[in-house]
Amino acid sequence: AKNLFRQRNPHLRTRLIRLDPHALRLLRQRDMTPDSVPGAGEPIMLTTAANLTRGGDSAEVLDETHPWLLDTAVRAVRAVPGLDHAGVDFLLEDHRRPLDRQEGAVCELNSLPGSTSHHYPVFGTARNVSAEMVEYYARQRGLRTAKQPPTISVEIRVTGTVQGVGYRHWLARLAQRLELTGWIRNCDRDDLVEAEVTGPLDLVSAVSTQAIFGPRESQPEFVETRAIEARAVERTQPVDFAVLG
Known part of the structure; x- marks a missing residue:
């Protein structure tokens, strides 16, 4: 269970x-x-x-974590030359108390932390850590960022064993469940399918990611996704995602 x-x-x-x-x-x-x-x-x-x-089970407890622990985490990362960010692991009794009031210590710095645990905690408030990191490094290097529109259209090209193995219908069912619009079709090359997907940014991104895996019989080898001019979609009409020849 x-x-x-x-x-x-x-x-x-x-x-x-x-x-x-x-x-x-x-x-x-x-x-x-x-x-x-x-x-x-x-x-x-x-x-x-x-x-x-x-x-x-993961629990997001940032709001109730004692400031002393947060400061200790920052200082632990800064203590390692060249380490820009890291996951800081503590062993302690209670995250709500400072270190001088309990037994505890930093036990590990992870230079490749699993940030998705903050996006999908079992308990607590989800936090978009990945977006914060992108914004931080963009500012560090003088890059400008812009918010993505709420609705996006993308073109997806998938190369590999993707024809005659149910790939088109698999992706179409996924898009239909998410109420996305667009189409998918086989190409003249027998190792290539193309699709256009339109809908909310997060759901279109999810479909683009799942396109890498495909149904069990398929073997996608290379997936290209690029944003295209957004298609106008009338949401009062039945959701349509077509499987083309």
Whole structure:
């Protein structure tokens, strides 16, 4: 049941809970198997690690985190020459208290942090950390950024084993479920399909990302996505995403 929930979370769906050799060893130490039924209220340890990959749930607690801890995180990153940003891991008793009132310390700096955990926390307020990082580095290098329009049209070209394997109908069903408009068609080349997709920016981006994976029988090798002039769509009409020849 918990894995069904994790499959609906974009950050956790690749981190499903499994009865791996480590979990089975912990069960054997208690003379149990995966078919054993614990007593009511009896806790069963399946891992000795506390992290998202091993089955933990993410909670966004920035607003209630003590300022001392936030300042410590900043100073920890600045202490490493050339490190512009990092995920700062603490081991501590309570994120709401300063370090001088509890046992705690920084245990790791991760130069490639999984920022999507902030976008899709299990508990708490989602935060667009990726956008903040893009804005920060753009300012650092004197680049100008602009907000994207709420509705966008894109052209998608997918190369690989994508004809005769249900790819067009798969992508069309996905777009229809999201109430996007447009079309998808086979090209003269038997390793290429083209599509145009119009709709809200976040949903069009989601379809563009999923185009990389395709249905099980397909093997997309290269996906090109580029913005095109937005198509006018009358939302009072039935949503239409066509599969062309």
